[in-house]
Amino acid sequence: MFTAERVAEKKDWLSGRDHDWEIIIGLEIHAQVASNAKLFSGAATAYGAEPNTQVSLVDAAMPGMLPVVNEFCIEQGVRTGLGLNAQINLFSRFDRKNYFYPDLPQGYQISQFEFPIVGEGEIEITPEGGDSVIVGIERLHLEQDAGKSVHDLSPTETFVDLNRSGVCLMEIVSKPDMRSPEEASAYVEKIRGIVRALGTCDGDMEKGNLRADVNVSVRKPGGDLGTRCELKNINSMRFIRQAINYEARRQIDILEAGSQIDQETRLFDNAKGETRTMRSKEDAHDYRYFPDPDLLPIKITQDYVDAIKADLPELPGARKARFVSEYGIPEYDARILTADKAKGDFYERLAKGRNAKIAANWMMGDLFGALNKASIDLDDSPVNSDGLGGLLDLIGDKTISGKIAKDVFEKMFEGGAKTKESASKIVERDGLKQVTDTGAIEKMVQEVIDANVDQAAKVADNPRLIGFFVGQVMKASSGKANPQAVNDILKKKLGL
Amino acid sequence: MSDLTQLSLEAALAGLKAKEFSSVEITKAHIDACMDAAVLNTFITTDFENAMKSAEKSDAKLAKGEGGSLEGAPLGIKDLYCTEGLKTTAGSKILGNFMPHYESTVTANMKADGMVMLGKLNMDEFAMGSSNETSYYGSVVNPWKNGENLVPGGSSGGSAAAVAANICLGASATDTGGSIRQPASFTGTTGIKPTYGRCSRWGVVAFASSLDQAGPITRTVKDSAIMLQSMAGFDAKDSTSINKALPDFSAACDKGVKGMKIGIPKEYTMDSMPSEIEDLWQQGIKWLESCGAEIVHVSLPHTKYALPAYYIVAPAEASSNLARYDGMRYGERIEGDNLYDTYERTRAEGFGKEVRRRIMIGTYVLSAGYYDAYYLKAQKVRTKIADDFKAVWGKCDALLTPTCPSSAFAIGRKVVDPVTMYLNDVFTVTANLAGLPAMSVPAALDNNGLPLGLQIIGRPLDEETVFAASAALEKCADFTAKPEKWWV
Amino acid sequence: MSDKNTGVTAETVRKIARLSRLHIEPDRLEFLADEMNGLLVWIEQLGEVDVTGTQPMTSAVEMDAPMRCDEITDGGMQEKVLANAPKSEAGYFVVPRSVE
């Protein structure tokens, strides 16, 4: 029996009438395998097709129809399991979970009950404004998705579309290791990042390709576990946090009123921001799991697993660590730059052969800032890694100053996709090259000194006045003069 | 020209090839026989028009010296096989006028080989029964009678009766606990349940997935070999289909049993069993000995537990397999006050008494708290039964047993008590639990002039030995008796 | 197996019937309980068999699952899928309302 040792940080406690409360959270994530065909049939899985056009006779559970396993789905289960640092089971089996519902054509869901393909594992999450936390993975199993029930096409009937029926889902079950809504959403973000990096699921929550069931209970901090309620099918990070907050409060109110929590499944209403009970007690389920006699056990070899392991891509966690060690950038920057694959790839292209720290600053500062303001995705940024790289090179070889570079970047970003002008082209065109020719600078310096004779006289007693002269010269050169050169020549001429 | 309905399938196919008669002629002859035999209620749906059309096509092929292994032969199909464009009922009300848009792999094989399909044969509802009395479409009457009307056995009662009454040259059937062999024994016909996995289950309405197997019911052992050759074969659409080349079943029939070791399992007897069945068994032993077989006495200690284990496993699988009949996507829907009520009324009115009984038992043995005590226990006993067989294969090549503990009984006699009805399958169900090939051969008439069968059980995938031993039995028994045509 | 297994009551039958989605008139519950108990008593001979260390047999074929490759080979037959539906509309199956 699991006992939740870890006690939440005080900041995550909820205040109560006589004492504080701690939230205990476990998640079941359903992630749709990115396969072309369904788990047990050859019908397509693409999103948004006309109703019942991606349905085989197997998916519609016509009499005498039989399932045959899609090998790709087995492989994605194993890949994901490896990504979760989890135990891969060489023997697994499909069972039938029996219950009646109009969008469940067979009258049972083919799932894995006794022998899932993936066993225990663990991952590290870093919640917003908190320290890293290790979250245990209980299991990952493969199962069929159900069809879709549409209730708004008729007031008195339900319309059923079986396109989704039979699509392969990975159900990833966590241990009850989370203690705050932030940890829960960080966990989902982490899982999403992993499956996307692995390419086993596209992680699209809007389309419901990744959705979460959240198990919530409350307890006196460090005390005995309370009765949990399951909140079904929540499909956004915001809703996950909302639902947990609401549900925890609801349970605390019940307990403080002296009654008990009934273990039940509840539905989160995004509109109202509250949860409500889903099934009547009378309808208590008894799923009567038993091995599906239409299917045979799934036996894979260690060699098969090792082969998959061998071509596993680098996962966000590992990449973050590498960015810190290889590029010497801070943990914080590394986390942001590895949040998703696109960012990481962009950064690695940019930092290659350049000052990695400056590259990170420019990407997280100017680039992300501009993208946010224009709300554009990194993928369609008007300034690509070569473009930004070219700009950094001009700073690097002192062709332009950092200050000028910011203007150039703006021009590149505006001109953007259309013109795709390189930094050097813009610098050339607008004559923004830094003036390093000492002759020209001496001339400017001399003019400034001549124009401010009395100030020049005071410099001897008050050396800090040199700043005034530097400013004047830079102004005269409209920022193009090499500041270092200006300094040196001024000092010489003013006899400092 | 002699009565074309008297021929064996083998003789008919030879006659068609030799153009002694046409497919149209022999098909017409069987259609007439079928119309005369309406009282036997063997068909749920006939398809005579298309039968005549495909007979003409077959004749065209035969004329060119072409055609498949069943070219032009009028056959019947148990109504458990889904047939494209022809109503399929599984003997149940709940499927209503269900019209498949697909063809079962087995019937597709038979059609590809030139079968002329006369229609869909009556059967126990969802193949749950041993007397054909659970069919929503009414009981089938056994062509054999002694005064009163008798059951043809079940669940493939329509198939067996139609073959016995010379309405079809042969018929497809299915066997989950004895549904091919018991009706064959009751009607003086021959039938084989091959090794589990030989025939594809794709497109055959499921009763108990781990036990269901397709097979033929015919007039002779050779006829069964010819039909099974066409029906069987690997099918990638069925995960439990065996990917092994088929041996030549017809050739196996002529192998003989010289030097073959035939095991006699002492447990295949019952207190209530008539002595004449015991005697027939002894006779069978002598026959095989006389053909050069060596008799060895063996023991299958868990035999008596096969039937109770079967009545946990089969209903459990059935309770889940039949969940899809809910009135939502096809079949009958009885509208209720709400969704839940619609489910309950559709299924309560759509399923017959025996099917409801088995769904209830199956649901119970899988339900929380009872799974281990019943379902898991039964699956372990099933292992014991399979192990019993594995042990005897070291001592013998095949087993000889009675097919059933009785001959055909009167319609209505056993419906009252389920257990007495279930006992019909006591000798046949073991082969289903272990997945073994087994065949029933008509061997004699009992004192009431009713047929009795003997059963040959073989090793997994060794249908050849089963055919060889069965052919030897058939030769010695020389069973030529026919029911008198009282129904015309 | 313990004797509780023959203790199918009218309430058990009601629960099982509900799980099975089979309508049963209340006045039939007792009769059906007796009938089920009759069958279970007979089935319980299995109690005599010692199965310690025996693996359950879940299939009659001793092989591993065959697998399909991930190709779209099926679907695209809306009319066939809906052809036998008691009610359908606009490409959907139409069923009694499944939510309040």
Ligand SMILES: [Mg+2]
């Ligand atoms: Mg779950």
Ligand SMILES: [Zn+2]
């Ligand atoms: Zn699930």
